[in-house]
Amino acid sequence: MHTETATVLPFSQHRDERAAQSDRAGVRLKATRRGRVVLTALAFLLGLLVAAALLLMFEVPSALAGGGAEEPVTLTVEAGDTLWGYADEFAPDGMSEQEFVSEVRSLNHLTTPRVTAGQLIELPALEGASH
Structure with a gap:
């Protein structure tokens, strides 16, 4: 029969893990220049998609076309x-x-x-x- 054994960490190791987690709680992430560019590009593309959907929904292209009637x-x-x-x-x-x-x-x-x-x-x- 196979029995599983749980790994028991010494008390000092548990305390070090908890201390590391609490230290990370106050850390604020900063976006890199590349990350900001990517986020800006995604926001711009999302805006274009929303604008295109609204134009199609409200039939604005025909009004802007000035194609006659x-x-x-x-x-x-x-x-x-x-x-x-x-x-x-x-x-x-x-x-x-x-x-x-x-x-x-x-x-x-x-x-x-x-x-x-x-x-x-x-x-x-x-x-x-x-x-």
Whole structure:
């Protein structure tokens, strides 16, 4: 049968270990220059990740891109108004009236280019529109 024997340290050795532990309790660690650089780099990368996540979450890239459309403008159709008339008035430079009418139809889910008085429609507020 195998019996384990415990190692018993002399009293003076126990006291030396306790003294060493209590001496270490007051020691304050100082980061080296390399450690500070690594911590700074990690904090910077973490900040970039958080910023990227927030940008993607709140769809800021599309707002910053300035790639054309802003918020659509809602207006009430008056008697005699047509989408072609709105295209003539609101279409930006470089966009044909036909493209503008198609954009308005798509934005408002219209099956035809006809609109009626009193109808609310949204017009895309495009940069460079000639109001």
